[in-house]
Amino acid sequence: MIKYKNIKNAHIKSDLIYRDLYETSIKDSDLFWKKISNRVDWFMKPKKISDVDFKTAKIKWFQDGQINASYNCLDRHINNGYGDKVALIWEGNNPDHDKKFTYKQLLCEVSKFANVLKSHNIKKGDRVCIYMQMIPELTIAMLACARIGAIHSIVFGAFSSDSLRDRINDLNCKVVITQDSGVRGTKIDIPMKCNVDKVIKNSECVQKVFVVKRTDFKIHMKNQFDFWWHKEMNCASNICEPEIMNSEDPLFILYTSGSTGTPKGVLHTTGGYIVYSSYTHEIIFDYQPDDIYWCTADIGWITGHSYIVYGPLSNRATTVMYEGVPNYPDFGRFWQIIQKHKVNIFYTAPTALRALMKEGNAYVEKWDRSSLKLLGSVGETIKKPEWEWYYKIVGEEKCPIVDTWWQTETGGILISPLAATTKLKPGSATKPFFGINPVILNEKGEEIKENPAEGLLAIKNSWPGQMRTVYGNHDRFFDTYFSQFSGYYFTGDGAKRDKDGYYWITGRVDDVLNVSGHRLGTAEIEGAIGQYKDVAEAAIVGFPHEIKGEGIYAYVTLMTGIKPNLKIEEGIINKVREVIGPHANIDKIQFSIGLPKTRSGKIMRRILRKIAHNKLNDLGDISTLADPTIVEQLIKYRK
Ligand code: PRX
Secondary structure (H helix, E strand, O other), rough: OOOOOOOOOOOOHHHHHHHHHHHHHHHHHHHHHHHOOOOOOOOOOOOOOOEEEEEOOOOEOOOEEEHHHHHHHHHHHOOOOOOOOOEEEEOOOOOOEEEEEEEEHHHHHHHHHHHHHHHHOOOOEEEEEEOOOOOOHHHHHHHHHHHOOOOOEOOOOOOOHHHHHHHHHOOOEEEEEEOOOOOEEEEEEEEEHHHHHHHHHHOOOOOEEEEOOOOOOOOOOOOOOOOEEEHHHHHOOOOOOOOOEEOEEEEEEEEEEEOOOOOEEEEEEHHHHHHHHHHHHHHHHOOOOEEEEEEOOOOOOHHHHHHHHHHHHOOEEEEEEEEOOOOOOOHHHHHHHHHHHOOOOOEEHHHHHHHHHOOOOOHHOOOOOOOOEEEEEEEOOOOOHHHHHHHHHHHHOOOEEEEEOOOOHOOOOOEOOOOOOOOOOOOOOEEEEEOOOEEEEEOOEEOOOOOOEEEEEEEEOOOOOOOOHHHEEEEEEEHHOOOOOOOEEEEEEEEOOOOOEEEEEEEEOOOOOOOOOOEEHHHHHHHHHHHOOOOOEEEEEEEEEEEOOOEEEEEEEEEOOOOEEEEHHHHHHHHHHHHOOOOOOEEEEEEOOOOEEEOOOEEHHHHHHHHHHHOHHOOOOOOEEOOHHHHHHHOOOOO
């Protein structure tokens, strides 16, 4: 068992307490969540706790409660006498650049921007697109939307203008909030406003753009259309009453990739989400009142929503937000920030650990990490080498690692160790959190009850942080998550459960890739490749990648008469980066005369995956292929 510094004050002190509470949480879920819901402030306390039917994908929590997320993240702490506590530490791209906001100061900024939005006629229920890098105004804009009941839709700052356009149009956003340009590492001119300009030139919905001045990058501001953030803020009042929201009113929409079609607008509502993100943040990170907490994710992803902003701030935490990258000015930057701000809890992704690990220990050891008490991991399985390095070198064998499994759809962590009580096994996300009932299903949808078990990971019950629908398409919500195995939420992941009941995530079982912790649909990438003029057809699979976890392997067939060459290869790679964003970077392209298809024309990805993984002796049955000779070709020219 790992020694844990905070064992005496830990929220969950023993395995017995965990097991008792877990049992209660499953047996009488409503009673359990009723108690937990008291951790937040309601304008009207809910009497109804859950109203859930997985057969129709109808999910409601605390439906007669009234609440405001921004009030819970700000006002109530000030009312309780903590206005001068630091809420947000912003660490800029350059090591000498930081800013701190107390709860009072943050409320002041949030209220002002909420008033700006109101003065531009943004109301409850309107969708607001936020396209920014990691600057404080991003957090302020989110909470301002929450304050007035506008639904924010944050688009990760690395997405291209094409991806931005699709997301804006899908929601009919009236407003976009952005910055002049973005700063990350050595890049100082990431064209944020320019990308927005490309989108809204022909937009039928966007009426106004608010622009934060982050750099001196020259941009074009159009009269009556573009508004400087600082100018608007100058004349805004710093008092804005929070809108009274029903618990089930939407809080935000966040797009995520699925196995088919365009990315889905995952919709989260207010009451359940804030209860769940706040509770999981406190218990899983064992957050204590004076802790400095840092999650390195980007707020453009769910991890940033739940565990940089809503979870920590609703718990009156001091949360760190970092603008830059792990390797700027050098590979020691994370550890320098830990020393500088005396970070106690550090939450990052295995892909970042792998990239830093390979640069050697000196970058870590140069900085004082004695403030650390707990380390966290998210986004993919943390494998043994990076787990050991994180534990031994970063944490000096003093900090437990919480390997947290969850998804955009789940709103918060569902499976994770608890710092003081769970015996850790590197690579396992260990045990379910309170109120979560995971099961392993076989292909027929039957529960495998005995241990060990291996199969598909599903959840048998609902929890308050669960997504409620796919924006504008409830049928898609039902079809994606509830139709395959009736009565269960299907996660899309495979998992094993060992003899001790520990869960080991084995990865996606659908056509979704996890590249450096970023979720990408194969269909999306194939669609982008298809936009390159010489391409007839493409198929994407993942393959093991040393740093990214999973790399992108593309099989491409060109139009008749076109010969593959370096220019076309580069053209395809650039096309995908242009259509999706630079995080969708193809690692390998194999040109082929055809793809392995069944006689009915379905691409047999299983075979493509095996070839990309170099498992050539294990191709399985290829007798159903329309043209088996294609496989020989593919093997011969494997990259
Ligand atoms: O495959 C699982 C993997 O990431 C997927 C969810 O991706 P996304 O919605 O982008 O959210 C990522 C951050 C919460 C899951 O279906 N995943 C996430 N955490 C883990 C993980 N795989 C293994 N271990 C984890 N701890």
